[in-house]
Amino acid sequence: MELIEIFKAIILGIIEGITEWIPISSTGHMILVDEFLQIGMSDAFKEMFFVVIQLGAIMAVVVLYWKKIFPFSFKENSFIKKDIITMWIKIVIACIPAAIVGILFDDKINLLFYNFQSVAIALIVFGILFIVVENYNKDRSSIAKNINQLTYKMAIIIGLFQLIAAIFPGTSRSGATILGALLIGVSREVAAEFTFFLAIPVMFGASLLKLIKFGVVFTGFEFIVLSVGMIVAFVVSLLTIKLLVGYIKKHNFKIFGWYRILLGCILLIYYFTIM
Known part of the structure; x- marks a missing residue:
């Protein structure tokens, strides 16, 4: 029985490692998969697991982009990399709205919107928006073609787009921030990269909040399940991020928009006909 739960954690880790970075909503997929897998743990543990497992995915960003996010240099003449410090200030500013809402209203948001209907609607709406925005940007040139060109505004x-994702599960944090960036003239590559970096404080903060609420005391088996999920999410994220970055250099995000619409429709059909 315990081996089955570990296998489920592996499956969820794979899903997290893929969907956290591709703008198709990790929450939507977790809800759908959990409906069939049904992890045999307490509801409190599952709620915590679905958030804290993201730490594994976040560590993949830290590993892959260490040179771009670490603001200190021990080899160069200048100890502090001012451009990276500036980037982190922008990241912190971008995280403030979602952080405030998450701290104050996390439980209420889960109660109101963490369900099939809300997630499905968010998937469909933002799927349509991705297609619309990509069509709108078809003949527009990007204003920010590298991350240093991102302004504080x-x-x-x-x-603010990340805030939308914080309120409505299924929107996709990466999807919302990428969409917002594309709308204001940021290139796809920079939009994706900035989204990766935004995830670091957001997901660490969200995980810390869930751990505090759950309590940091785990049973031995709970710790194993959580660790397995995080490790798998980390490994899969390494591959997913590399593939996504390569993909968007030559393609747009429309395919993800169509996929979101399809998944949202499947969720609605499942909810109204089977549940």
Whole structure:
């Protein structure tokens, strides 16, 4: 029985590692898969697991982009990399709206919107928006073609889109921030990269909040299940991020928009006909 739960954690880790970075909503997929897998743990543990497992995915960003996010240098003449410090200030500014809402209203948001209907609607709406925005951007040139060209105003706008994702599960944090960035003229590559970096404080903060609420005392088996999920999410994220970055250099995000619409429709059909 315990081996089955570990296998489920592996499956969920794979899903997290893929869907956390591709703008198709990790929450939507977790809800759908959990409906069939049904992890045999307490509801409190599952709620915590679905958030804290993201730490594994976040560590993949830290590993892959260490040189771009670590603001200190021990080899160069200048100890502090000012451009990276500036980037982190923009990231913090972008995270403030979602952080405030998450701290104050996390339980209420889960109660109101963490369900099939809300997730399905968010999937469909933002799927349509991705297609519309990509069509709108077809003949537009990007204003910000590298991350240093992002202004503080742009960071605030992207942060407000992240706030939408914080309120409505199924929107996709990466999807919302990428969409917001595309709307204001950020290139696809920079939009994705900034989204990766935004995830670091957001997911660490969200995980810490869930751990505090759950309590940091685990049974031995709970610790194993959580660790397995995080490790798998980390490994899969390494591959997913590399593939996504390569993909968007030559393609747009429309395919993800169509996929979101399809998944949202499947969720609605499942909810109204089977549940």
